[in-house]
Amino acid sequence: MLWDIFCKVIDNHGDIGVCWRLAAELARRGERARLWVDAPAALAWMAPQGQAGVEVRAWTAGSTAEVVPGDVVVEAFGCEPGEAFAAAIARRTRERGRQPAWINLEYLSAEPWVERCHGLPSPVMAGPAKGLVKRFFYPGFTPRTGGLIRERDFDARQAAFDRTAWLRARGLPDAGERLVSLFCYEPPALPRLLAQLAAGDAPTRLLVTAGRAQAAVQAALADSSGPAAGLEGRLAISYLPLLTQTDYDHLLWACDLNFVRGEDSLVRALWAGRPFVWQIYPQHDDAHHAKLRAFLDWLRAPASLRAFHEGWNGIAPGLPAAEPATWAAVAQDARQRLRAQPELVEQLGRTALESQ
Numbered sequence: 001m002l003w004d005i006f007c008k009v010i011d012n013h014g015d016i017g018v019c020w021r022l023a024a025e026l027a028r029r030g031e032r033a034r035l036w037v038d039a040p041a042a043l044a045w046m047a048p049q050g051q052a053g054v055e056v057r058a059w060t061a062g063s064t065a066e067v068v069p070g071d072v073v074v075e076a077f078g079c080e081p082g083e084a085f086a087a088a089i090a091r092r093t094r095e096r097g098r099q100p101a102w103i104n105l106e107y108l109s110a111e112p113w114v115e116r117c118h119g120l121p122s123p124v125m126a127g128p129a130k131g132l133v134k135r136f137f138y139p140g141f142t143p144r145t146g147g148l149i150r151e152r153d154f155d156a157r158q159a160a161f162d163r164t165a166w167l168r169a170r171g172l173p174d175a176g177e178r179l180v181s182l183f184c185y186e187p188p189a190l191p192r193l194l195a196q197l198a199a200g201d202a203p204t205r206l207l208v209t210a211g212r213a214q215a216a217v218q219a220a221l222a223d224s225s226g227p228a229a230g231l232e233g234r235l236a237i238s239y240l241p242l243l244t245q246t247d248y249d250h251l252l253w254a255c256d257l258n259f260v261r262g263e264d265s266l267v268r269a270l271w272a273g274r275p276f277v278w279q280i281y282p283q284h285d286d287a288h289h290a291k292l293r294a295f296l297d298w299l300r301a302p303a304s305l306r307a308f309h310e311g312w313n314g315i316a317p318g319l320p321a322a323e324p325a326t327w328a329a330v331a332q333d334a335r336q337r338l339r340a341q342p343e344l345v346e347q348l349g350r351t352a353l354e355s356q
């Protein structure tokens with residue numbers, strides 16, 4: 001089938017990250033995908049290798065004119081493909097006597113309403129495609145949701161991963177230090193985390209991802225009145241370049257504790273099966289508090305992990321001690337439960353076939 005996937009980059013890297021991952025995996029499974037994206041720049045570092053079967057198209061005003069829609073249209077995170085493309089969908093429907101599958105791929109949440117909304121039809125009420133039907137597709141953590149993307153070659157890749165060789169190739173020391181990866185926004189508790197790592201008895205190296213995480217760490221270290229003042233030099237820190245998506249997985253597999261954020265890196269941390277801490281994407285109305293609680297409930301997070309998340313996400317003051325040894329079993333249990341459920345690409349494919 002030919003898939004048209006529409007992606008509007010709001011901010012950060014999650015929108016394009018999820019859409020690329022989906023398009024690339026569809027193509028590896030024999031599908032063809034056109035990825036329409038308004039700001040494709042991040043793909044240059046995220047996926048420089050490209051993927052046979054995926055055509056990246058700049059999504060600008062007028063760029064979809066004259067295009068015949070494919071068999072499946074995916075609007076990621078509610079971005080609408082626009083009037084011209086909607087008219088083309090309606091035209092194709094008239095010509096072929098059935099509409100293409102039209103799917104709204106939503107954001108990830110563990111909240112209970114997701115199970116109720118997953119798969120619901122959404123009739124188009126106005127515009128050139130009036131009368132056609134879209135379908136809501138919700139990723140999620142339970143069997144009654146759309147699941148999470150996991151590539152078919154994931155296990156083979158993880159089994160073949162050579163940590164020592166990877167660290168060496170990246171120019172990172174492999175000196176028996178505890179490795180902690182950091183991908184975050186600007187968590188208020190970051191200076192406390194740095195102080196905690198510096199005070200711990202196990203030698204620890206912090207592997208800081210490029211961009212906002214790096215800027216936040218440098219700001220915390222430079223703040224002469226904060227808890228991380230004077231720690232420069234006492235903390236082993238490596239600042240990483242922007243990694244490809246594939247290499248970001250390697251980072252998660254190499255570390256003993258992973259700090260992740262947003263949506264896609266959380267999923268990757270879950271598949272990695274290592275202890276992790278999540279900084280949820282903050283929303284103005286604090287809607288993310290309930291979202292975080294729902295996730296921690298699903299995760300069966302013990303009190304120490306809940307308290308740490310509350311501190312890390314600025315919901316409670318302070319930051320309790322990290323307990324990765326306690327959290328390892330939680331991460332492994334979560335991965336096992338998820339692996340017993342159908343993953344997202346398979347389910348999306350089924351929904352696409354059923355909705356045409």
Ligand SMILES: Cc1cn([C@H]2C[C@H](O)[C@@H](COP(=O)(O)OP(=O)(O)O[C@H]3O[C@@H](C)[C@H](O)[C@@H](O)[C@H]3O)O2)c(=O)[nH]c1=O
Nearest residue numbers: 012013014017209242243244245248262263264265281
């Ligand atoms: C640090 C790093 C990340 N990545 C990838 C992994 C992911 O695909 C992507 C990061 O996406 P996320 O983990 O989702 O975090 P994010 O904060 O960048 O994206 C967020 O964007 C907001 C607009 C959404 O509302 C959020 O839900 C979330 O998706 O970047 C690399 O490829 N290389 C890197 O070096």
